[in-house]
Amino acid sequence: MTVLLAAEAVEKRYRGPGAFGGGPARTVLRGVSLSVREGESVALLGASGSGKSTLARLMLGLDRPDGGTVRCLGRPLDGLDAAGRRTFRRTVQAVFQDPLGAVNPRHPVGRIIAEPLRHLTGLDRQGREARVAELLRLVGLEPEDAGRLPGGLSGGQVQRVCIARALAPQPRLILLDEAVSNLDLVLQIQILDLLAGLRERLGTAFLFITHDVRLVRRFCGRVAVLHEGELVEDRPAGPTLAFDHPAARALLEAVLPAAPSAARPSR
Template sequence: MTLLIADDVTQRYANSSFDGALGGAVLRSVTLALEPGESVALVGASGAGKSTLGRVLLGLEAPSSGSVRFRDNDIAALRGADYRAYRRAVQVVFQDSMSAVNPRHDVARIIAEPLRHLSTLAKAARRQRINTLLAQVGLGPEVANKLPGQLSGGQLQRVCIARALAVEPALLVLDEAVSNLDLVMQIQILELLAGLRQRLNMAMLFITHDLRLIRRLCERVVVMHEGEIVEDCPAATLRFNHPAARRLQEAILPARPNALGEGNRVSRG
């Protein structure tokens, strides 16, 4: 059974600034299916519609037309226990970790938030779960008592990942979740996520504009352009036909310019 699907989704905003190329629509008849355990990169230039699609899949926005179905059930019709099951199953990590947490709450309280609302764990069991989650994301138990301002950007993003994992989701949506970090930290976080995904058999949707990173985490790449999906291919090949997808590929910077400063080639040394 398909885990989550956006089916023929169009999204329009009143008084939108997208009235040019998109014809007033930020998303235009988008269909995207995510299977259990699958890892998909959703890429595109700024304004392509990828973050809007992510918000629609998360139920943070209702589409203007079309539907989002979770395990064959329209999320707009979910109520009570069924809605809670969907909220547990689909979690998100956003780009700006500092704005995603309450700066006055310590790490333990931040991670405990979904446990309080979406689980039946007692207080002692929640504390034990928090320590387990911190260990899963490579942080020690002493971090639990720290405030967000006492952590580095990479540490705080790991806290946000731990919070998202707290209720054992079936799908983790990562909306530009590493773009605020330097390249070394990006690679560390992606390797952490790849390991967690395999151990937990969890699906992931990695929303990004950076094609350099996707092979470390994803099996499949979906490219958006002007509110539409224009490519869908294996991450191992990255063979694109659409001009917009090719432009993204051509814009990838080399990992290390050669000694002559010719930045258009990757050194083989």
């Protein structure tokens, strides 16, 4: 399978505290390598502060690594010309944690979803409107919702709008950075089932960044674990998921049971 996006031994450091950053640099990522192939659903799992979002920024080209390389379809992001960056943006899209913070509250839903269509496709106005209606249906909303403002929708509905926007230019990979963590468990499952259905229908690959093992088991075929800036596990995911590294095992042990045990001793 084609490798769509790959981080190769990436390093990231941030300047130390102080007005001029004169303190010692803080290393956030150390030699991390991670790839996503065509049609895969890969989880990047880790506790808060492990470096997940920093790696996401590097893989989206929003920040540059201090060492190593990020490649899209084999081409280093640092060396892309204008045409290459356009191809990259059509190939890789993202959905972030805060749906309301990711949209312009003054713009109607239709304009929000059409934004990448204006910049990344050659569709005319009529074609964009037809594509927006198609995308709204695809994510479980109605074409009439195109005229609504984000403030009139629920959080789960706005996240569906963000997913529709990410799907608009027909990307081959969508990066989900804690994209369901602000939703309740029922909505999380609904969104992930929606995305799983889209993966089957469209062949879209996903890089799912999360701290929640339960969601990894449900949605992903492979899981990589990041701990203190280092990749400590990379293995198939599934209902019987098990890890070797102590930090990864701790994430498994932190998952609460679905219901209290009936055998709990009385007090």
